[in-house]
Amino acid sequence: MTRVWILPVLLLLTGVLAAAGRAADGARGGAALLLLLFAALAAATSPLVFxxxxxxxxxxxxxxxxxxxxxxxxxxxxxxxxxxxxxxxxxxxxxxxxxxxxxxxxxxxxxxxxxxxxxxxxxxxxxxxxxxxxxxxxxxx
The missing domain is CATH 3.40.30.10 (Glutaredoxin)
Structure with missing residues (x-):
């Protein structure tokens, strides 16, 4: 059951970490864009779209x-x-x-x-x- 959520959770965590790095550099717009991109990828690979x-x-x-x-x-x-x-x-x-x-x-x-x-x-x-x-x-x- 939890195996189906591994990829979406990893994508979301990667997005959070990448966005945090961009935000720390002062690029808040880029951070928000990265977070949205990885959240969309996580949603698309989750079982929720089926x-x-x-x-x-x-x-x-x-x-x-x-x-x-x-x-x-x-x-x-x-x-x-x-x-x-x-x-x-x-x-x-x-x-x-x-x-x-x-x-x-x-x-x-x-x-x-x-x-x-x-x-x-x-x-x-x-x-x-x-x-x-x-x-x-x-x-x-």
């Missing part, structure tokens, strides 16, 4: 019922963040499974990718697609 994750079994059940894709992801993954950002509001329609929180989801990704935990892995109608184009996923939503 819809609430559900378990893999529940995601498969829901997908079978409504036909929506299941997206396996993990915090800190730049490709997952790119997919989430490009899907926009529509992204909430997919069923999101955090593979760091759900061992069954991680196992499903390893099975689909030949042993790797490559994410995002999107499952549509029982077929897995590794790192698909965001436009393609948007069409399936």
């Amino acid at each position: 819809p609430r994750s559900i378990g893999a079994a529940e995601a498969r059940r829901r997908s079978a019922a409504d036909g929506r894709p299941v997206v396996y992801w993990r915090p800190g993954c730049a490709y997952c963040l790119r997919l989430r950002a490009r899907l926009g509001v529509r992204g909430r329609r997919a069923h999101w499974v955090d593979i760091w929180r759900d061992p069954e989801g991680a196992a499903a990704v390893r099975e689909a990718t030949g042993g790797d935990e490559t994410v995002p892995t999107v499952v549509v109608a029982g077929r897995a697609y590794v790192n698909p184009a965001p436009g393609w996923v948007r069409e399936r939503l």
